Amino acid sequence: MSEAVRLSYDVSADDFTHAGEASGAIKRTLKKLGIDMEIVRRVSIAVYEGEINMVIHANGGVIEAEISPTCIEIWLKDKGPGIKDIDLAMQEGYSTARDHIRALGFGAGMGLPNIKKYTDDMKIDTEIGVGTTVYMKVNFT
Amino acid sequence: MLVSDVQKILDAECICCENLIDTEINSACGSDMMSDVLAYVKDQSVLLTGLVNPQVVRTAEMMDMPCVVFVRGKKPDETIVALAKDRGIVLMSTPHRMFTACGLLYQNGLKGGCG
Numbered sequence: 001m002s003e004a005v006r007l008s009y010d011v012s013a014d015d016f017t018h019a020g021e022a023s024g025a026i027k028r029t030l031k032k033l034g035i036d037m038e039i040v041r042r043v044s045i046a047v048y049e050g051e052i053n054m055v056i057h058a059n060g061g062v063i064e065a066e067i068s069p070t071c072i073e074i075w076l077k078d079k080g081p082g083i084k085d086i087d088l089a090m091q092e093g094y095s096t097a098r099d100h101i102r103a104l105g106f107g108a109g110m111g112l113p114n115i116k117k118y119t120d121d122m123k124i125d126t127e128i129g130v131g132t133t134v135y136m137k138v139n140f141t
Numbered sequence: 142m143l144v145s146d147v148q149k150i151l152d153a154e155c156i157c158c159e160n161l162i163d164t165e166i167n168s169a170c171g172s173d174m175m176s177d178v179l180a181y182v183k184d185q186s187v188l189l190t191g192l193v194n195p196q197v198v199r200t201a202e203m204m205d206m207p208c209v210v211f212v213r214g215k216k217p218d219e220t221i222v223a224l225a226k227d228r229g230i231v232l233m234s235t236p237h238r239m240f241t242a243c244g245l246l247y248q249n250g251l252k253g254g255c256g
């Protein structure tokens with residue numbers, strides 16, 4: 001792989017059936033490129049948690065990924081309500097998800113902590129009433 | 142242990158991907174909270190859950206879990222089965238409750254994938 005591979009996916013709001021399509025597609029692309037399975041799994045989990053967050057909290061958005069020979073960088077961009085307190089949101093177990101989301105198996109307050117756990121770099125850029133971009137990077141070596 | 146052993150131990154009905162029941166599994170995780178599964182599960186685990194929605198299959202897909210067992214006789218709908226078939230994930234339904242199903246597998250030598 002000499003040139004970077006760029007991917008982009010739309011994520012629909014409140015579409016729980018299709019939530020995970022973008023993560024699955026990124027996962028399959030990485031597998032095809034022959035990336036180590038453990039790394040593929042880490043990327044998949046991190047993007048999936050982010051994608052679920054976009055569906056639950058942020059009215060959907062766009063996921064963009066750039067795969068270079070040395071790493072994958074991903075931007076999850078939404079136009080949702082923004083995150084009031086990032087430190088609180090990063091705490092395991094803290095969640096603002098409503099009961100119907102918990103009934104679907106999410107909203108345990110593990111999303112952002114899981115993303116941090118599985119990535120080599122993570123940044124959150126958020127503005128109340130404007131939206132949030134979650135950046136993540138996973139190195140291949 | 143093989144996925145086919147899980148089927149026998151749990152008196153489970155195989156719902157799809159029966160051709161993949163010879164897959165080896167090393168551990169199991171019982172949870173209705175998918176974020177917990179995503180946080181702790183290791184390689185080649187079987188997922189036992191009482192939750193029935195497409196995100197169960199998606200979670201298994203992301204974690205490379207070859208098999209999902211629905212407890213208490215729960216059955217997935219066609220959308221969920223179609224997704225599992227496409228991703229090559231064995232779906233099963235056992236009449237046992239979560240506690241009993243986990244206990245039976247543990248008793249037969251399958252250990253937890255958590256921690």
